[in-house]
Amino acid sequence: MLGTVLGGRYRIITILGAGGFGQTYLAEDEQQPRRCVVKQFKPVSQDLHLLVVARRLFDTEVETLRRLGQHDQIPELYDSFQEGEEFYLVQEFIEGHALSEEFAGGRQFSEPEAIALLHDVLNVLSFVHQNQVIHRDIKPANLIRRKSDGKLVLIDFGAVKEIQTRLTGISGQTEVTVGIGTQGYTPSEQLMGRPRYCSDLYALGMTVVQAVTGCPPSQLPEDPETLDVLWQHQAELSPGLMLILDYLVRYDFSQRYQSVAEVQHALAQLADLPTDLPDTPTSLLPPAVAHRAQPLPPLSWRDRLRMGWRGLAIATATAAALSLGLKHLGWTEPLERLAYDQMTRLQPALPPDDRLLIVGISEADLQALGRATPSDADVAKVLRILQQAEPRVIGLGLWRDLPQEPGRAALLEELRSPKVITFMQLGSVTTPQIPPPPGVPPVQVGFSDLLVDADRVVRRGLIFGGEFHSFAVRLAQKYLASENVGLRTSSTNPGITELGDIPLPPLESTAGGYQRLDAGGYQLLLRYRSPDAPAPVVAFADVLNGRVAADQVRDRIVLIGTTAPSGKDLYYTPFSAGQQTEHQMPGVVIHAQITSQLLSLVQDGRRLMGYWPDWAEGLWIVGWVAVGSGLGWFLRHPARLGAGSVAAIGxxxxxxxxxxxxxxxxxxxxxxxxxxxxxxGTAAHRIYRESKLDTDLTQIVWDKTLITDLGRRGHSP
Structure with missing residues (x-):
């Protein structure tokens, strides 16, 4: 590709970047003495209708980029053209360095540098938003410090990714959204496909937070209740600037600044904001009490409990009712899911399961094949090679309802083997139904549908859907059939299915931390074997070229599936939040996790994840209410109360x-x-009661003192 001339004038010098949608090149313009950036867009489908739509979308984006390029701190759009079925953008090359290089080594910006950074980028964003455009990928790598004048230039508006996203939705190939943005800098509403102007402000805020703390967003903790990033303790800033940054990076978009103008106005008022926290007195006592009152008689804990037991009971009952009410309404479920993920990450990883083998189709495999997905001929050859090595069962985790010529007839012949299990998709309101390859017997078909919670994390597995079995269940059934282990209905409980002698109780809607779970079908909680692949992984190309030994395959379950990011079959798991890279797990790996879990139930004695009934969970919660009430009532010193609370939480x-x-x-x-x-609540009630009691007793003592003085004066000579 290097040296190739595109558009009749742009000679490729080097590759700047690559992705599933195309490549980005540095090129020399042979008609003008200048270097430029050429971005390539390759539609995922060559369907004529989609190409027409792609052309229209491309022209629209070109016009948008042409308008934006009029700003001095946005690369100018020089040219756009189409060659064959590929589209190209030609933009100005900015000579300089990325802002991310200035962050190297954890360098922290001073407050003036941070304010200058904000002003510089806000001026650009104001122009972008006035043109009704949301950048959606502001980050240090997309801010170039121009060598000529030191100004920051905003690059990579993601136009090509946007076209790819919209074409994917039109084609109906998948319901997985192509994410535009970068982990840590992208706010929650944008991850859900609903970006706003304040989404760009969030990304800018996180960039400045990284500048003043020296820490990437992924290394900053979050508030477990609000999910706001906790960064303030790592920066030395005035309260005014800290307040502005805090309102830029709020998790809830409704609590952020909504426009560039609002942020600029706040920065303009920065000089008038407080520069130090005020000192306030901790108490004020009337002089009469300080000088005249006598010490109060001490009360025993029994006296205090007897005098305030009604309030204590009310505080305890209120705390219990509020907690159980929050749980019943499902408001604590997001926190429980986060706790579940953290506890999953704390569990020791198990070694790879030698009963399984994953044949992964990586980006390198796809590049070697020169296709977005292997042809039917290549898949048929791989199946044939694997079957010669005598596995117990092969799971083909690739969509083959439509031909991927050449080799359709050969593939259908291989799929008739009783050792091969293939895919289908049941579909839902938001996902289409995808049939299995034609001619495959129903007992050799498993559905691929994975269950995703509201935060897009896979924690549950659907093993039965009506009369259909999941892909993992089909594989486990086939593997265990040689040991006379199969599925059956429990003789003692007809509503429960057993795998061999192991009961598989279906998940309930209030299981564990869940409260209003859609428990339709027959679900189980997943027990991930490890945060990585649960079994050995070999490359598709290695199998295709005969570089995998038969011993690696013999007597195993072999799963074939795409692990390449361009396949868009990636999911968040409980391990995602703890990963520095590769935050998502390929679908074929999750199916292998479920398969390994089912095998381990029967052969390794590894139990299913269980949970308490609702009444036991209620007692558990009320019990901790009682502990909290006891701490608040009996531990009066703040240090002891704090230590006791920390110990109880621990x-x-x-x-x-x-x-x-x-x-x-x-x-x-x-x-x-x-x-x-x-x-x-209990401590607050106790303090109020004691304060009132102390006031009353003080008044009594004062009254006695005053009466005594008056009496003495009346009898004085």
Whole structure:
């Protein structure tokens, strides 16, 4: 490709970047003495209708980029053209360095540098938003410090990705959204496909937060309740600038600045904001009491409990009702899911499962094949090679409802083998139904549907959907059939299915931390074997070229599927938040995790993840309310109360983690909230009661003192 001339004038010098949608090149303009950036867009489909739509979308984006390029700090659009079925953009090459290079080594910006950074980028964003465009990928790597004048230039508006996203939706190939943005800099509403102007402000805010803290967003903790990033303790800024940045990076977009103008106005008022926190007195006592009142008689804890038991009971009951109410409404479920993920990450990883083998189709494989997906002929050859090595069963995790010529007839012949299980998709309201390849018997078909929670994390597995079996269940059935282990209905409980002698109780809507779960079908909680692939992985190309030994295949379950990011079959898991890279897991790897879990139930004695019934969870929560009430009532010194609360929270978390290791998931966040509410509520009530009691007693003592003085004066000579 290097040296190739595109558009009759742009000679390729080097490749700047590549992705599933195309490549970006540095080129020399042979008609003008200048260098430029050439961006290539390759539609995923060569369908004539989609190419017409792509042309229209491309022209629209070209016009938008042409308008934006009129700004001095946005690359100018020089040219656009089409060659064959590929589209190209030609933009100005900015000589300089990325802002990310200035962050190298954890360097922290001073406050004046941070303010200058904000002003510089806000001026550009104001122009972008006035043109009704949302950039959606502001980050240090997309801000270039121009060598000629030191100004920051905003690059990479993601036009090509946007076209790709919209074409994917039109073609109906998948419901997986092509993300435009970068982890850590992209706010939640943009990840859900609903970006706003304040989404760009969030990304700018996170960039400045990284500048003043020296920490990438992925290394900053989050508030477990609000999900706001906690960064303030790592920066030395005035309260005014800290306040502005705080409102730029709020998790809830409704609490952020909504426009560039609002941020610029706040920066203009920065000089008038406070520069130090005010000092306020901790108490004020009337002089009469300080000088005249006598010490109050001490009260025993029994006296105080007897005098305030009604208030204590009310505070305890209120904390219990609030906690259980929050759980019933499902408001604590997001926190419980986060706790579940953290406890999953704390569990020791198991070694790779030698009963399985994953044949992964990587980006390198696709580049070697020169296709977006292997041809039917290549898949048929791989199936033939694998079957010669005598596996117990092969799972083909590739869509083959439509031909991928050449080799259709050969593939259908291989799929008739009783050792091959293939894919279908049941579909839902938001996903289409995809049939299996034609002619495959129903007993050799498993559905591929994966269950995703509201935060897009896969924690559950659907193993039955009506009369259909999941892909993992079909593979496990076939593997265990040689040991006379199969599925059957429980003789003691007809509503439960057994795998061999192991019961598989279906997940309930209030299981563990869930409260209003859609428990339709027959679901199980997943127990991931490890954060990585649960079994050995070999490359598709290695199998195709005979470079995989038969011993690696013999007597195993072999799963074939795409692991390449361009395949868009990636999912978030409980491990995603703890990963520095590769935050998502390929679908074929998740199916391998479920398959390994089913095999381990029968052969390794590894239990299913269980949970308590609702009444036991209620008692668990009320018990921690009682603990919190006891702490708030009996520990009067603030240091002791704080230490006691920390110890109680530690015991709560520790016991929950221990039970999780014993395969029992119980609520963690809800009892922690209950404990806190009870502690704070009871302590507040106690302080109020004692304050009122002390005031009353002080008044009595004062009155006695005054009466005594008056009496003495009346009898004086």
């Amino acid at each position: 015991i709560l978390i520790g016991s929950s983690i221990w039970l999780f290791g014993q395969q029992v998931w119980i609520p963690v966040a809800t009892p922690a909230i209950a404990l806190t509410l009870a502690t704070v």
